[in-house]
Amino acid sequence: MTSIDFHLPPPVFARSLIGALLTVDGVGGRIVETEAYDAGDPASHSFRGPSRRNAAMFGPVGRAYVYRSHGLHWCLNIVCGADVGGAVLIRAIQPMAGIEIMRERRGMEAVERLCSGPGKLCQALAVTGAHDGLPMILPPFSLTLAKVEPDIVTGPRIGISKGVETPWRFGLAGSAFLSRRF
DNA sequence: CCCGAGATTGACT
DNA sequence: GTCAATCTCGGGA
Numbered sequence: 638m639t640s641i642d643f644h645l646p647p648p649v650f651a652r653s654l655i656g657a658l659l660t661v662d663g664v665g666g667r668i669v670e671t672e673a674y675d676a677g678d679p680a681s682h683s684f685r686g687p688s689r690r691n692a693a694m695f696g697p698v699g700r701a702y703v704y705r706s707h708g709l710h711w712c713l714n715i716v717c718g719a720d721v722g723g724a725v726l727i728r729a730i731q732p733m734a735g736i737e738i739m740r741e742r743r744g745m746e747a748v749e750r751l752c753s754g755p756g757k758l759c760q761a762l763a764v765t766g767a768h769d770g771l772p773m774i775l776p777p778f779s780l781t782l783a784k785v786e787p788d789i790v791t792g793p794r795i796g797i798s799k800g801v802e803t804p805w806r807f808g809l810a811g812s813a814f815l816s817r818r819f
Numbered sequence: 820c821c822c823g824a825g826a827t828t829g830a831c832t
Numbered sequence: 833g834t835c836a837a838t839c840t841c842g843g844g845a
Contacts (some may be wrong), residue, residue, distance in 0.1 A: 672826070681826085682841095688841065688842095689840080690839095690840055690841075691841095704826085704840085705839060706827050706828090707825065707827055707838070707839075708838030708839035708840080709827070709828075709837060709839080710827050710828065714826085726826055728826085754827070755826070755827075757827090757828075794826070796826055796827070797825090797826060820844100821844090821845080822843090822844090823842095824841090824842095825839100825840090827837105828836105828837090829835105829836100829837100830834105830835090831833105831835080832833080832834075
């Protein structure tokens with residue numbers, strides 16, 4: 638059993654998550670895309686200090702930070718880092734377990750698109766604000782790192798207007814399950 | 820208090 | 833390509 642080091646700096650931890658198996662109540666798959674954020678980063682929700690929404694980012698590492706995007710979609714992060722204010726956004730998953738349940742939650746959809754975005758995968762895995770602050774190492778979550786680090790591609794993060802040049806987006810090379818091409 | 824922007828998605832021109 | 837859906841936060845009046 639390999640223990641997960643949530644104290645790694647966000648960019649390092651984000652890279653280590655590529656290929657990991659993530660499930661929620663048994664539904665999930667292989668993480669194929671992540672993004673790193675930290676407190677010194679103007680693109681991060683933690684940049685301006687604690688608020689009601691981002692409180693989990695200032696709590697213990699290894700917990701979920703789930704926030705609502707544009708008032709509609711949920712997005713799942715894992716709190717990490719040597720200092721407070723760090724987290725890794727889970728942006729895409731390759732569905733492995735509970736695919737039929739995901740289809741019911743998301744409607745008829747090609748398997749490549751079921752979890753190809755941060756809001757999509759939260760819908761497919763039924764992650765909501767109720768999961769905010771919960772430990773990632775306990776049910777309903779299950780998180781298991783890949784035994785061997787796969788080939789990884791990097792690039793600028795998606796959908797932000799500050800810190801755009803920071804290459805803290807990580808993806809599984811050649812994956813058909815990414816939110817976008819690198 | 821009011822308003823614009825935002826780590827998104829899906830529907831539409 | 834454009835745009836609306838709808839919640840939280842920060843900045844300015």
